[in-house]
Amino acid sequence: MGLLSLDDGGMDVTEVLLPGVGLRYEFTSHRGERVGVVARRTGDFELVVYGAVDPDEGRSVLQLDSEEADTLAEILGAPRIAERFADLTKEVPGLVAGQVEVQAGSAYDGQPLGATRARSHTGASIVAVVRGEEVIASPTPQEVLLGGDVLVVIGTHEGIAGVEQIIRG
Amino acid sequence: MRTPVALLLELGVILAALSVLGTLARRFTLSPIPLYLLTGLAVGEGGIAPVPAAGEFVETGAAIGVILLLLVLGLEFSLPEFAVSMRRHVPSALLDVVLNATPGAAAGWLLGMDGIGVLALAGATYISSSGIVARLLSDLRRLGNRETPSVLSVLVIEDCAMALYLPVLAVLASGGVWWQAILGVLAAVGAVLAAFTLSYRWGHHLGRLVAHPDAEQLLLRVLGLTLIVAALTELVHASAAVGAFLVGLTLTGETATRTRAVLSPLRDLFAAVFFLAIGLSVDPADLVPVLPAALALAAVTLVTKVLTGRYAASRDGVGRRGKWRAGTALIARGEFSLIIVGLAGTLHDTLGPLVTAYVFILAIAGPLLTRLAPSRPGPGADAQEGGALAS
Numbered sequence: 001m002g003l004l005s006l007d008d009g010g011m012d013v014t015e016v017l018l019p020g021v022g023l024r025y026e027f028t029s030h031r032g033e034r035v036g037v038v039a040r041r042t043g044d045f046e047l048v049v050y051g052a053v054d055p056d057e058g059r060s061v062l063q064l065d066s067e068e069a070d071t072l073a074e075i076l077g078a079p080r081i082a083e084r085f086a087d088l089t090k091e092v093p094g095l096v097a098g099q100v101e102v103q104a105g106s107a108y109d110g111q112p113l114g115a116t117r118a119r120s121h122t123g124a125s126i127v128a129v130v131r132g133e134e135v136i137a138s139p140t141p142q143e144v145l146l147g148g149d150v151l152v153v154i155g156t157h158e159g160i161a162g163v164e165q166i167i168r169g
Numbered sequence: 170m171r172t173p174v175a176l177l178l179e180l181g182v183i184l185a186a187l188s189v190l191g192t193l194a195r196r197f198t199l200s201p202i203p204l205y206l207l208t209g210l211a212v213g214e215g216g217i218a219p220v221p222a223a224g225e226f227v228e229t230g231a232a233i234g235v236i237l238l239l240l241v242l243g244l245e246f247s248l249p250e251f252a253v254s255m256r257r258h259v260p261s262a263l264l265d266v267v268l269n270a271t272p273g274a275a276a277g278w279l280l281g282m283d284g285i286g287v288l289a290l291a292g293a294t295y296i297s298s299s300g301i302v303a304r305l306l307s308d309l310r311r312l313g314n315r316e317t318p319s320v321l322s323v324l325v326i327e328d329c330a331m332a333l334y335l336p337v338l339a340v341l342a343s344g345g346v347w348w349q350a351i352l353g354v355l356a357a358v359g360a361v362l363a364a365f366t367l368s369y370r371w372g373h374h375l376g377r378l379v380a381h382p383d384a385e386q387l388l389l390r391v392l393g394l395t396l397i398v399a400a401l402t403e404l405v406h407a408s409a410a411v412g413a414f415l416v417g418l419t420l421t422g423e424t425a426t427r428t429r430a431v432l433s434p435l436r437d438l439f440a441a442v443f444f445l446a447i448g449l450s451v452d453p454a455d456l457v458p459v460l461p462a463a464l465a466l467a468a469v470t471l472v473t474k475v476l477t478g479r480y481a482a483s484r485d486g487v488g489r490r491g492k493w494r495a496g497t498a499l500i501a502r503g504e505f506s507l508i509i510v511g512l513a514g515t516l517h518d519t520l521g522p523l524v525t526a527y528v529f530i531l532a533i534a535g536p537l538l539t540r541l542a543p544s545r546p547g548p549g550a551d552a553q554e555g556g557a558l559a560s
Contacts, residue, residue: 016318017250017253017318018312018317018318018321019247019250019251019253019254019318019321019322019324019325020245020250020299020303020321020324020325021303021306021307021312021317021321024312024313024317024318036313038312038313040312041426046310046312046313048313050315054488054490054491054543054544055315055488056314056315056316056487056488056490056491056494057311057314057315057490057491057494057544058310058311058313058314058315060310060313
């Protein structure tokens with residue numbers, strides 16, 4: 001039943017295939033509640049909580065269509081991503097995080113990340129590429145950039161400004 | 170062009186009646202299939218309100234209905250999901266075949282049918298209705314439950330078994346001497362395996378051939394291709410339904426997802442027409458004598474399906490209550506049992522009425538019984554279970 005566990009910062013999320021329907025994710029909250037998320041192929045989501053009497057039965061708490069699920073994910077997720085990078089930069093004095101957008105049709109739209117040689121020139125690191133709802137964490141130099149991508153950069157103020165200059169062309 | 174007034178009127182009244190019955194069924198989380206069958210019986214020969222003008226359309230529509238049912242089934246099929254199901258549930262699948270096909274085969278033998286009749290009846294009692302069950306799990310909000318993956322795995326394996334069973338049955342039902350039948354069966358099984366390989370290795374390329382950003386174009390291309398392939402497979406006596414299933418199998422990924430969305434309303438309409446046509450083809454007078462046999466067969470295979478579901482759930486470590494839910498969820502038989510009748514029903518007088526009555530009983534009993542299965546525990550468990558029934 002359990003196919004694989006996503007290792008997300010120490011939290012165990014079990015992923016279970018629902019043939020013909022989609023996927024179910026399951027984890028235990030810090031208060032000991034078992035939480036399940038059913039992701040259907042149609043894009044709909046269902047949030048369930050498992051009871052104590054019958055641990056196999058999920059009580060359906062929320063049913064969301066894909067747009068509602070996106071909104072919820074944004075509300076829950078967006079500040080967390082920024083927070084996480086902020087925490088990281090706090091640990092090293094002088095290090096800040098910034099965001100640089102790749103304009104559609106600009107020099108690096110369609111080019112691999114490595115072609116920017118951003119790190120060699122500025123010393124700043126591109127730690128993530130945010131593409132729509134997708135976040136590509138620790139992108140490789142082969143990762144091809146697309147117009148509209150937002151690069152999450154960590155470095156000094158000057159370094160980030162440098163990356164911005166390179167990407168703008 | 171002359172507008173056929175009588176046809177339009179009869180068809181309109183039938184569809185309106187189906188919609189009222191469908192709404193009624195959904196209110197009680199029941200499948201509308203039994204009611205569609207009843208409507209067919211009512212408007213058929215010997216029924217209470219014959220519809221002579223719509224007969225021809227219903228017959229054509231039913232053929233398209235079968236093709237669309239199988240096409241969408243093929244589209245929903247995914248090899249990785251099948252592989253995962255097989256990894257865990259080979260014993261469940263074997264138990265499923267032994268427990269549920271045997272009563273059908275035995276009944277066919279007792280009723281004096283020949284080999285094809287026995288095979289058809291065995292298939293009809295074996296296969297649960299993935300359409301009814303999937304809908305039921307979603308309606309009863311059981312998708313998040315731990316027993317649900319076991320139920321869905323059993324269904325996926327059954328659907329795949331159908332992919333091999335239907336062409337074999339179709340070839341055998343089309344007659345011919347034994348070596349012709351063997352060659353036909355080999356060709357049919359070969360075609361299914363080839364389609365699996367094709368979809369697995371080159372599915373995306375095939376998808377690109379029919380893919381088009383415009384929904385109308387996608388619909389026309391897939392439907393056109395499917396009907397051509399279906400006609401060709403029918404021509405070689407391997408059943409149009411099988412051809413449609415093969416087309417569905419070869420389309421994967423994004424194309425399959427979009428095609429499913431585009432085809433679903435069309436499938437629902439023509440599937441309703443198909444159920445109607447099955448009811449239509451059965452004379453109510455033939456139904457009465459097979460009722461005892463249908464009831465007995467339904468009672469036996471109801472129990473065997475519950476055992477199958479309980480076993481599958483226990484393999485996934487599900488508890489006592491969950492096992493009951495899994496067992497009862499699988500009871501419903503439906504579209505596949507009727508498709509089997511559509512393939513082999515003309516060969517035996519009793520097969521059509523028997524399976525129609527059988528599906529009628531289990532398509533009602535399945536959803537009702539699984540709602541009775543233990544769920545929603547709480548301090549006032551009894552009162553709440555009563556509430557679940559009444560709601």
